[in-house]
Structure formats: C-alpha cells, structure tokens
Amino acid sequence: MILSESYFKQPDVLYLSENLLGKYLISQIDGGEMTGGIIAETEAYRAPEDRASHAYGNKMTKRNSVMFASGGVAYVYLCYGMHNLFNIVTNLEGIPHAILIRAIIPVIGMETIKKRGVIISKEDSFIEGPGNVTKALGIARQHNALPLYLGKTIWLEDCGNTIATENIIKAPRIGVAYAKEDALLPWRFRLSFKRVLKM
DNA sequence: CATAGGATCGCCT
DNA sequence: GGCGATCCTATGT
Numbered sequence: 001m002i003l004s005e006s007y008f009k010q011p012d013v014l015y016l017s018e019n020l021l022g023k024y025l026i027s028q029i030d031g032g033e034m035t036g037g038i039i040a041e042t043e044a045y046r047a048p049e050d051r052a053s054h055a056y057g058n059k060m061t062k063r064n065s066v067m068f069a070s071g072g073v074a075y076v077y078l079c080y081g082m083h084n085l086f087n088i089v090t091n092l093e094g095i096p097h098a099i100l101i102r103a104i105i106p107v108i109g110m111e112t113i114k115k116r117g118v119i120i121s122k123e124d125s126f127i128e129g130p131g132n133v134t135k136a137l138g139i140a141r142q143h144n145a146l147p148l149y150l151g152k153t154i155w156l157e158d159c160g161n162t163i164a165t166e167n168i169i170k171a172p173r174i175g176v177a178y179a180k181e182d183a184l185l186p187w188r189f190r191l192s193f194k195r196v197l198k199m
Numbered sequence: 200c201a202t203a204g205g206a207t208c209g210c211c212t
Numbered sequence: 213g214g215c216g217a218t219c220c221t222a223t224g225t
Contacts, residue, residue, distance in 0.1 A: 080206095081218035178205085
C-alpha cells in the first residue's frame with residue numbers, strides 16, 4: 001500500500017520517524033529500473049524549536065523553503081559539497097517538520113544500485129549513511145519538492161512490517177553538535193535487527 | 200564580492 | 213580516529 005498524503009500530514013514527527021522504520025522507500029528515476037529498500041534508520045527534525053533543523057526559528061531560505069510546504073514532499077539538499085541528503089517533509093503547511101533517511105536495507109534493483117557505485121557488503125546488508133541512500137536510489141537535488149504520495153519517481157509503501165518497540169534503537173542524531181542542547185535529543189531511530197522483517 | 204562551514208564518506212594510518 | 217574531497221549556502225561587508 002502506497003503511503004498517502006494524509007499519512008505524511010500527521011502532526012507527530014517523532015512518531016512518524018519511528019513508524020517509517022520497516023516501510024519501503026522506492027525510486028524509479030527517469031523511467032529506469034526500480035530501486036528500493038526497507039527504511040532502517042531515520043532522524044526527526046522538528047522546527048521551529050529544534051536547533052538542529054535548517055528551519056530553526058522558522059527561518060526560511062531558498063534552500064529550505066520546501067520544508068514549509070504541506071507534508072508529503074521531498075526535501076533534498078547538498079551536504080558537504082558532494083552528498084545529496086533525502087528528507088520527507090511532514091505535518092501541515094507552515095510547520096517545517098522533516099525526516100532524514102539515514103539507512104536502508106536494499107531489496108529491489110540490486111544490480112542498478114551496484115551500478116550506481118554503492119558497495120553492499122555481505123556481512124551487513126544495510127546501506128549506511130544518508131549520502132549513500134540517495135546514491136543507491138538515484139535521488140538528487142532535482143527531486144527537491146517532489147510529491148511522494150503519487151507512486152511515481154519516488155514513493156513509500158507499507159508492505160506489512162510491524163516493528164516491535166524493543167527492536168528500535170533511539171539515539172542522538174549524527175553531526176549536529178552545533179545544535180547545543182538539542183544535539184542530545186534521542187531523535188534518531190534505528191532497526192536493531194533485520195530478521196523481524198518480511199522481505 | 201568574500202568567506203566560513205556544513206544533517207558526509209571513504210581512505211589512510 | 214584523523215583528514216581530505218568538494219561546492220553550495222548563508223551571511224556579512
């Protein structure tokens with residue numbers, strides 16, 4: 001079942017970040033092969049009060065303006081001059097909540113993922129790191145502001161995985177030391193085991 | 200216009 | 213665990 005626009009408009013970005021674990025993130029770029037995987041790690045960004053968010057204090061810039069759009073669109077931006085980072089905008093228009101996808105378990109289109117230069121080791125089949133997730137799925141800045149509920153180009157599906165609370169690790173977010181006290185919030189969510197999943 | 204720094208990654212030691 | 217790559221973005225003059 002493709003996740004709907006109303007799903008992404010839900011107000012609690014922490015709940016959604018946790019709920020997205022186990023869901024499929026799928027891409028079909030320029031009519032090519034489908035690629036996708038199971039979401040294994042997310043981070044919640046909850047502006048205006050969250051100092052780690054690009055939209056802290058409701059600050060709107062050219063880069064982050066899509067964060068203020070109605071939930072269900074992509075926020076893709078370039079980090080460190082070379083990595084595209086993929087976020088899902090949530091909540092209602094004007095409330096800049098977003099969820100960063102940090103890791104997936106690749107399932108669909110493994111050959112295409114490898115062709116894109118992503119190395120998948122046998123021991124650990126996770127694709128780790130937000131820059132690697134976008135590389136694997138062919139997501140780049142041209143997909144900024146793209147709706148994610150139409151089942152085209154980039155979308156999410158619920159395939160019936162239910163993740164028990166004890167299989168979710170909650171931890172501080174990565175790379176946000178500049179956010180002072182908010183850097184310690186346990187707003188990163190990660191699967192502890194992949195065997196709980198239906199592939 | 201100039202500048203500093205970033206929601207990172209992979210290779211090196 | 214340290215560091216270089218690499219360039220856009222935001223900010224200040």
